[in-house]
Amino acid sequence: TAEGFHLRLLEHVRKTVKPGDASNMIATIDNYCYTVESGMNVGDVKGKILDDIVLETNPTTVLELGTFCGYSALRIARNLPENSRFFTVEFNPEHAAVAKEIIHTAGMDDKIQMLIGPSQEMIPQFKGMGVSHFDLVFVDHEKDLYKPDVILLEKEGLLKKGSVIVADNVVYPGSPDYIDYVRNNPKFKSTNYMSELEYHKDVVDAIEKSIYIG
Numbered sequence: 001t002a003e004g005f006h007l008r009l010l011e012h013v014r015k016t017v018k019p020g021d022a023s024n025m026i027a028t029i030d031n032y033c034y035t036v037e038s039g040m041n042v043g044d045v046k047g048k049i050l051d052d053i054v055l056e057t058n059p060t061t062v063l064e065l066g067t068f069c070g071y072s073a074l075r076i077a078r079n080l081p082e083n084s085r086f087f088t089v090e091f092n093p094e095h096a097a098v099a100k101e102i103i104h105t106a107g108m109d110d111k112i113q114m115l116i117g118p119s120q121e122m123i124p125q126f127k128g129m130g131v132s133h134f135d136l137v138f139v140d141h142e143k144d145l146y147k148p149d150v151i152l153l154e155k156e157g158l159l160k161k162g163s164v165i166v167a168d169n170v171v172y173p174g175s176p177d178y179i180d181y182v183r184n185n186p187k188f189k190s191t192n193y194m195s196e197l198e199y200h201k202d203v204v205d206a207i208e209k210s211i212y213i214g
């Protein structure tokens with residue numbers, strides 16, 4: 001993924017997007033990624049799988065690990081019920097700044113709470129913020145952190161029977177230790193959704209859904 005993608009995307013968004021419309025923002029980002037240069041957003045094809053899982057789960061408390069430019073945050077927030085709480089964690093301040101503007105322009109500020117910092121430091125703070133547990137977690141940050149962060153979420157008591165973990169990129173770039181962990185752990189019931197790398201029809205990727213049964 002090219003250096004500075006987030007800044008070029010923001011310039012494009014500022015020039016072309018219709019403010020206050022999350023679906024238009026999502027479509028604008030996808031169009032840029034198909035026609036100009038691809039970024040590491042979950043994209044429209046895997047995004048549809050994510051949408052379906054969110055709608056099926058109907059979660060009231062949601063966590064996203066890996067905001068990047070805010071694309072999947074908008075896709076998730078768009079499908080949440082009124083009284084839900086949605087937190088997204090981003091460790092890169094430059095990416096977070098772009099995501100903040102994209103989320104604001106899409107009119108979704110009141111639905112999305114962004115935290116800037118390393119996931120390992122952010123996760124232990126949620127209990128103190130009045131979060132009892134997460135109904136759905138979208139894991140889409142650094143592949144080497146998938147397994148340790150899911151272990152930390154359980155240790156912090158933030159998973160409850162029925163909590164759904166959705167992980168992006170389980171084939172490409174891949175997170176083999178995470179896949180091995182959830183598939184061989186009796187506390188999780190996992191399902192694989194074969195798909196393609198965002199904006200690359202020719203590259204296989206997949207989403208893994210793991211339900212915590214405790």
Ligand SMILES: O=c1[nH]cnc2c(O)cc(-c3ccc(F)cc3)c(Cl)c12
Pocket residue numbers: 001039040041042066140141142143168169172173198
């Ligand atoms: O780092 C990532 N975090 C979360 N999602 C990601 C994703 O969906 C895709 C990629 C990626 C890798 C190689 C490539 F050629 C194109 C895209 C990355 Cl690198 C990430």
Ligand SMILES: [Mg+2]
Pocket residue numbers: 040041042140168169
């Ligand atoms: Mg991803």
